[in-house]
Amino acid sequence: MTTDKVNYGTIIKNGIFGENPVFRLALSLCPAVAVTSGVKNGFLMGVAVLFVMTMVNGTVSLLRNFINPKVRIPSYMFIIATWVTVTDLVMAAYARDVYKQMGLYIMLIVAFAIVLSRAEMFASKNKLIPSMVDGAAMGMGFLLALVLLGIFREALGKGSLWGYKFVETKPLLIMIMPTGGFFAMGLMMGWLNWIDRKFFGGTGGGGGGH
Amino acid sequence: MEATPKEQPKVQPKAPPEFFVSIGPHMRTEESTAKIMWTVNAALLPATLMSVYFFGLPAILVIIVSILAAVMAEAGMQKLLKKDVTVSDGSAFLTGLLIAMNVPANIPLYIPAVASVVAIAITKHLFGGLGYNVFNPALIGRAFILVSFAKPMTTYTQPVANIMAMDAKTMATPLSLLKEDGIAKLLEVYPNIYQDLLMGNRAGSLGETATIALLLGAVFLMIKRYITWHIPITFIATVGLLTWVFGGKSGLMTGDPLFHMMSGGLILGAFFMATDYVTGPSIRIAQVLFGVSCGALTVLIRLKGGYPEGVMFAILLMNCFAPLLDRGMRSRVFGKAAAKGVKK
Numbered sequence: 001m002t003t004d005k006v007n008y009g010t011i012i013k014n015g016i017f018g019e020n021p022v023f024r025l026a027l028s029l030c031p032a033v034a035v036t037s038g039v040k041n042g043f044l045m046g047v048a049v050l051f052v053m054t055m056v057n058g059t060v061s062l063l064r065n066f067i068n069p070k071v072r073i074p075s076y077m078f079i080i081a082t083w084v085t086v087t088d089l090v091m092a093a094y095a096r097d098v099y100k101q102m103g104l105y106i107m108l109i110v111a112f113a114i115v116l117s118r119a120e121m122f123a124s125k126n127k128l129i130p131s132m133v134d135g136a137a138m139g140m141g142f143l144l145a146l147v148l149l150g151i152f153r154e155a156l157g158k159g160s161l162w163g164y165k166f167v168e169t170k171p172l173l174i175m176i177m178p179t180g181g182f183f184a185m186g187l188m189m190g191w192l193n194w195i196d197r198k199f200f201g202g203t204g205g206g207g208g209g210h
Numbered sequence: 211m212e213a214t215p216k217e218q219p220k221v222q223p224k225a226p227p228e229f230f231v232s233i234g235p236h237m238r239t240e241e242s243t244a245k246i247m248w249t250v251n252a253a254l255l256p257a258t259l260m261s262v263y264f265f266g267l268p269a270i271l272v273i274i275v276s277i278l279a280a281v282m283a284e285a286g287m288q289k290l291l292k293k294d295v296t297v298s299d300g301s302a303f304l305t306g307l308l309i310a311m312n313v314p315a316n317i318p319l320y321i322p323a324v325a326s327v328v329a330i331a332i333t334k335h336l337f338g339g340l341g342y343n344v345f346n347p348a349l350i351g352r353a354f355i356l357v358s359f360a361k362p363m364t365t366y367t368q369p370v371a372n373i374m375a376m377d378a379k380t381m382a383t384p385l386s387l388l389k390e391d392g393i394a395k396l397l398e399v400y401p402n403i404y405q406d407l408l409m410g411n412r413a414g415s416l417g418e419t420a421t422i423a424l425l426l427g428a429v430f431l432m433i434k435r436y437i438t439w440h441i442p443i444t445f446i447a448t449v450g451l452l453t454w455v456f457g458g459k460s461g462l463m464t465g466d467p468l469f470h471m472m473s474g475g476l477i478l479g480a481f482f483m484a485t486d487y488v489t490g491p492s493i494r495i496a497q498v499l500f501g502v503s504c505g506a507l508t509v510l511i512r513l514k515g516g517y518p519e520g521v522m523f524a525i526l527l528m529n530c531f532a533p534l535l536d537r538g539m540r541s542r543v544f545g546k547a548a549a550k551g552v553k554k
Binding site for chain 2: 171172173174175177179183186187190
């Protein structure tokens, strides 16, 4: 994709559906299970990742001609760590309550496979704007996946959405525990694959698909 | 060890010609999945009757709801996945019955129904149906509801021995009494502890209480050779040995193996759930190892873990290892050279 004409629509569609980080590439599942016990946490985590991915892809793209290929991975790690630190400090300054809950996971964005993989696979070969769009699209896909998982788990586990209760019955407590995260992830991945196969003629299955 | 020989047309003509040569197999077993499953169901009958005797009407309701939910989930999933509906083979019936045996009598009825649906739909059919599930469906169903509805799942009631009794007094199980309050309190609540454990006159899940009825069913299955001693006996013996060595308060070798072997869901789990063909190993030596490991894990959870009972988690954990055990214990085929470049 090093041609001058870049189809942004394809990039965006790819990030959100075709290569959705969580449901298709099956990358960064650990945070996807860990923070999605509620919609709110999943959403904020998604926003943080969206920001980091956009900025990292942009920076890597700008520096792509200056980084020696032999040391590219450590260089990318530095760039990622920089932007994660920025996110971390901004959240610590302006969103204290959320930061107390999520601080640990924000720092962990450094280690998210999806960030590094997009830097390596896309940003290092493309120009600034397409790279940033790709980062944003991938971040968007991640955000959507986390919100979906969060809705599923919070609704079943606590009977609430974004902290507001809508039923008073005893919920399925297991869904907000780590076990439930795996249940939800597997069921949802299978469900989306089924939709893909049934309505969009895709092949289903993880690992990029069509 | 899927004992499902394909139904093959009998080719033997009535008056064979002089030199009739047929292609093997020449001997066929009469066993089928359905026959085995219904026999296991029948073997659980004494324990079911005892549970109805002790816990009355609520027990009947729980049993009916669990079985109905399991059978409906099986039919529904098979319809949905466009498979043949094989409800009549009794395996969903057995799963439902085992779930009913594993919950307290006065539980809200939707809870065992949830367990049945999780067991059949998720544990069994999403993994490929009968013969492909990694974990014992009934136990996953129970684990699911134990974690989700911890309070109703651990509120046991006193056996009443009255068919119409709807609300019974709550009562702790012997194992949780031992864990929470110690031996003195246990003997205060259950003066004839061994007799109560043997007959089933104690608080507990429906089907786990009547040791003698469960043993009756187990002996029946062993005589029919549907289960062998390798898993259940080693399982129970390991629990007995380890609780005898480590279970006592006043040092080693002072535990009470008889109490531990008869309490909790050990007898039910060892004979009826650990011996599942699909989720357990099928090679003899692997089965022995499986049983011993189940026993060790059970004792570890009972004596040191957070839950008073560990049979369920022990079996589920060992289910993961069953394929590995089978592969590791496979005997080498005589005369077969190791394939080049393929390391084991």
